[in-house]
Amino acid sequence: MFDLRDLALPIIGAPMAGGPTTPELAAAVSNAGGLGFLAAGYRAPEDLEEQLRSVSTLTGGPVGVNLFVPDSFQPDAALLDAYAQSLRAEAASLEVEVGEPRNDDDGWDAKLAIVLAAKPAAVSFTFGCPDAAVLGRMAGAGILPMVTVTTPAEAAFAVAAGARALAVQGPNAGGHRGNFDQREAPTGQLLEETLAGIRASTDVPLAAGGGVSGPGDVVRLRDSGAEAVQVGTALLLSDEAGTNALHRSALSEGRFPRTSLTRAYTGRYARGLTNRFILEHQDAPAGYPHLHYMTAPLRKAAVAQGNADVAHLWAGTGFASARQGPAAEIIESLL
Ligand SMILES: Cc1cc2nc3c(=O)[nH]c(=O)nc-3n(C[C@H](O)[C@H](O)[C@H](O)COP(=O)(O)O)c2cc1C
Structure with a gap:
């Protein structure tokens, strides 16, 4: 099974549903030595299959798929x-x-079947923790099961359910918070503190993200116990991203x-x-x-x-440092 500790570069290209993530972006991150992600959220199951086919022609490196957990x-x-x-x-x-x-349910059963057949390196879940049977099926198929968490309590729950790695999301992250209970206001606890709280009780590999805009952030999060760093906003202006023109200009113009x-x-x-x-x-x-x-x-x-x-216009707090260019160069600038 793929392990975050085996990455040539400790960088994960965050899944960004709604357009920014493309097979080209996921493949570029993976070809640079990181872990690229496809974003299955909002997408029809057939489109996810097509994206998986497409990414496999663009890279032989590890790629993950991110799914939204349904909520009743x-x-x-x-x-x-x-x-x-x-x-x-x-x-x-x-x-x-x-x-x-x-x-x-965002095509939950169909998408689970697709990833189980395609066997990407990792599948990450956000908006909650799937039950142990789902995480167990991923692990059984040789796929690294990851869960997005925002607190040590969510981390403990996810590890007990069978998560073999965690995407730990801090309060500065762009896009949706992945807190399990949508009725609760998300925590504002510093990402480093959350990482320390999680590290105190588990040794599963951690990917930390939220507001990463330069090498200092990567070093700080790695020093706080993260095996890898997950970046989203920093890649929004990359050549390979599908970010729409309005979003691109709003991020770079300084009007907001x-x-x-x-x-x-x-x-x-x-x-x-x-x-x-x-x-x-x-x-x-x-x-x-x-x-x-x-x-x-x-x-x-x-x-x-x-x-x-x-x-x-989703953006993390580090958006002002986002730059244009090939994703590989943006990643290099973070290290
Ligand atoms: C445009 C956009 C879309 C996102 N979509 C998803 C998604 O589909 N699934 C997910 O788990 N996280 C999603 N996220 C959150 C990222 O996984 C990650 O937590 C975040 O980008 C990290 O913070 P940063 O944007 O400051 O780098 C999204 C973030 C952005 C900016």
Whole structure:
């Protein structure tokens, strides 16, 4: 079974669902000596199969696949109605309707079957911990089962369920927080402290990420007990990333100088550039993926219309250091 400690470079290219992750980006990270990831979230199972085929033609190195763990949480209908009401004027100005809130499992069974057949080096899970049977099936197929955690308690739970490595996500990370319980506000505990808390009780390999923007961050996290460092935002402007043009320009233009954690787009906390939409919807309720479906038409129209005030612009706190160029050069600059 693949082991994070065997990587030539201690760098993991974070899975970034919604466009930024491409087979080309995952392969570039892997060819540079790190662990590239495909992001299966939001993607149809057939697309994941196609991406796995594609990446296997681009690299012979290790590649992981990231899956969203389904959640049966049912948000309060009155809160969803009130949130829909608060979105209507914005939707009208974008000439779309607010989407219908609903839950789904993101093709869970089909995607599990696909990864079990394709046998990537690793499968990481976020938004919760799968049950022991799922993690055991991965390990049984020779696939490294990884779980994203944000606290020592989540880490202990995941290791007890059979995780053989952890992606430890700190509060500065771009995109969604991977905390198990979406109703709880994510911890603001420093990543180094979380790593120390986890290291005190387990020796499974750790990949630490969140806000990594230069070599100093990599050294600091490795000194804090992480075998590898997971970077997302630093790769958003890379040549191989599928980051859309609006997101790219917002990251590099300096118009939005800060990031914030928000539930406004999807009902789960995520970190993005602080734009008008985030500021106007600070009261958004918990409810993933319900809010994701409600805001989908607005987000799609905003991206198409080049409207950075409304589009979701995921970014970690280190976004100002993100640079363009081949992913291999960006990785080299982190070491
Ligand atoms: C645009 C974007 C999309 C992301 N999508 C996913 C995802 O699909 N699955 C996942 O586990 N993490 C996702 N993340 C979080 C990353 O795995 C990682 O925790 C984060 O990028 C690390 O922080 P950094 O962005 O500051 O490097 C995403 C992050 C970004 C920026």
